[in-house]
Amino acid sequence: MKLLVATRNTKKLEELARMLEGAGVEGVELLSIDDVDDYPERPEDGRTFEDHALIKAHDGAAATGLPCIADDSGLSVDELTGMPGVLSARWSGGQGDDDANNELLVRQLRDIPDDRRGAAFVSAVALVVPGGADVGDGVAPDSGDGDLVRTYHGEWRGRVIREKRGGGGFGYGPLFIPREEDSRVRSGRDPERGEEARTAAELTPDEKDAISHRGRALRQLVPELGRLLKLARN
DSSP states (O other), rough: EEEOOSSSSSSHHHHHHHHHHTTTTOOEEEEOGGGGGOOOOOOOOOOHHHHHHHHHHHHHHHHHHSSSEEEEEEEEEETTTOBBBGOOOTTTTSSSSSHHHHHHHHTTTTOOOOOGGGEEEEEEEEEEEEEGTSSSOOOOOOOSSSSSEEEEEEEEEEEEEEOOOOOSSSTTGGGEEHHHHHHHHTTTGGGGGSOOOOOOOGSHHHHHHHHSSHHHHHHOOOOOHHHHHHHHOO
C-alpha cells in the first residue's frame, strides 16, 4: 500500500518508518511530496494544529488519490500564552529557519525565571483516505465527500532552557528539556546517561519516538494503517 506523507522532511518519514517497523506493520510504501507530481498546496491559514494537518492531508489525498497523512507540530510556551503555537516554523518571520526561531525564543524568554519556563510540544496528525467509505467502517462527520478522515493528538511536556544543546532532531529540540528527563535525573536512574537532563536534541531517535509528541500521535495512527493495509490486501 502506497501512503503519501505530506512533507519534504525526510526525518519525518524515517520516524514513521521506525514506528511501523516497531509495530510489525509491513507492506506500507512511504512517499513524500517530492516523490509525486507537483500539486497546489493551500495556505496553512487555520487556527489550530489540527486545522493545518487536515489542510495538508486533504490536499495530498485529493491530488494523488492516495491515502495521505500530514502533521502539524509546534511548541506551546506557557509564558507566551501558548505561542509560538501554529506559528512555530515561521516564528522569526521566515519559513523553517530553525536557528532564527530558536534565537528569537531565547531573547523573548531571557528575563523569565526558571520556574516559569514550562512548555509543551504539540502534534496533530491527520489521515485522509479517498473514498474511505468503501474501505473502512465509519466516516468522520466532517467528511462530506466520502473520504475517511481521522486525526490524532500528542503532547510532550517540558521546559525551555536558555541556550541550545544537542545536534539531533530539528526545530526547537535543542532548547527543550522533556519532563521525563527531569524526572530521570531526580530519581537517579540511568546514571550512565549523566546527571544532567538532556534536551530533545540530545536523545536518541528511539528514545524520542517513545515519548515525543509526534511519537504519541503516530502510535495512535499506526493501528489504523495496519487495518487499511489488511483491507487493501483483501
